[in-house]
Amino acid sequence: MFFVSVVQLHAETIRIDSEKQYEFAEQYFSDGEYSRAIDEYKRFLYFFPDNKKAELVLYKTAMAYYYNRQYKEAVNAFSVVQEKYLTTDLAIESAFKISECYMKMNRFGPAINTLRNLALLNDAIDVKDGAYYKTGWIYLDKSWLEKEGPADSWGKASEYFEKISGKNRGKYRIGKISAELERVRKNKNEAMPVKSPDLAAALSVIPGAGFAYCGRYRDALVAFLLNGALIYAAYESFDNGNDALGSIITFVELGFYSGNIYGAKTSAHKYNRDENRKFIQRLKQSTSISLGNYNNDLGLIVSLNFKF
Structure with a gap:
């Protein structure tokens, strides 16, 4: 049961x-x-x-x-x-x-x-x-x-x-x-x-000069030494009758040399953008106004914060 x-x-x-x-x-x-x-x-x-x-x-x-x-x-x-x-x-x-x-x-x-x-x-x-x-x-x-x-x-x-x-x-x-x-x-x-991108590119005929113009001195030194070393190595190869090696080094150097020019021009654009951004930030700080702060009472507040 x-x-x-x-x-x-x-x-x-x-x-x-x-x-x-x-x-x-x-x-x-x-x-x-x-x-x-x-x-x-x-x-x-x-x-x-x-x-x-x-x-x-x-x-x-x-x-x-x-x-x-x-x-x-x-x-x-x-x-x-x-x-x-x-x-x-x-x-x-x-x-x-x-x-x-x-x-x-x-x-x-x-x-x-x-x-x-x-x-x-x-x-x-x-x-x-x-x-x-x-x-x-x-x-x-x-x-x-x-x-x-x-x-x-x-x-x-x-x-x-x-x-x-x-x-x-x-x-x-x-x-x-x-x-x-x-x-x-x-x-x-x-x-x-501002920096002129065209002038930066023109100065880069001498490797690193365009970077120096834009205030990028470390990059300027690297570009100068690297391009200089490759140019010298290519010269030595041709001078010693090693045309094949000289051609390879020259080909590689052309890439670095053109990169030096392009990099300098890009650096000028970046410099100008950075200066413009800094100016805008200074302007914001001197005319600081915040809109639309949240209010618990369902209100919309416009608060002013002037900096002198």
């Missing part, structure tokens, strides 16, 4: 409280555990899609991706906020953040287009001016990457800075920025020294 004992287990009902769930996600965010924060924010949105904090949680999810350097995912998350809430402070801030994410990925075109659309579709003067200001800086930031010089990007930057309303020109220190850009245009060699 079998006795069957049936034990009934009464599972306790688990209740998820929205505030506790939010605090749980926030704790991970504060601790820098962004992947876990993302999971908990998503859990919040799953259980409480209509909660008053849903917009904030969507935004914080995007910020967690941003801080986790998952910029593609951050763009998608910020886009959800922007498309769902359109004109709220966090939706506007999300547009600025989308542009920043593209900049982190070195995608200057989409970064600029995002801000253009923001300015076009928004009637608020402060938002438009913020978009113009950041667009101008993107053009300045990308100028140091251009081999043909920064003139075109600087011109575009100036156009956007000039679009800023009279109300906000002082706040963004447009007068100082424009004056600095104009000073460099008029006195480029003094304000921002």
Whole structure:
């Protein structure tokens, strides 16, 4: 005879409280555990899609991706906020953040287009001016990457800075920025020294001279000694009647010699880009303004940090 004992287990009902769930996600965010924060924010949105904090949680999810350097995912998350809430402070801030994410990925075109659309579709003067200001800086930031010089990007930057309303020109220190850009245009060699790539290549007829012109003295010495040694070795080979060896050494030397010329020209371009980048960094430091800092009260803050 079998006795069957049936034990009934009464599972306790688990209740998820929205505030506790939010605090749980926030704790991970504060601790820098962004992947876990993302999971908990998503859990919040799953259980409480209509909660008053849903917009904030969507935004914080995007910020967690941003801080986790998952910029593609951050763009998608910020886009959800922007498309769902359109004109709220966090939706506007999300547009600025989308542009920043593209900049982190070195995608200057989409970064600029995002801000253009923001300015076009928004009637608020402060938002438009913020978009113009950041667009101008993107053009300045990308100028140091251009081999043909920064003139075109600087011109575009100036156009956007000039679009800023009279109300906000002082706040963004447009007068100082424009004056600095104009000073460099008029006195480029003094304000921002440049090296001529063509002159660097011409000087490289003497191995290493082009590198020395660009301030790369160690490379200049190596190029001079290496090319000099190969030229001397080729001469000795021919002089001793060893034409085959002389031909091989000459062939090898031609590669090093042409590399010396190309390297010097490339060094001049790099020197100019570095000087342009340094100038932009100095300009940023002297006119430091950060836009769109996050506010726990769902507000958009424009903080000014002027350095004298």
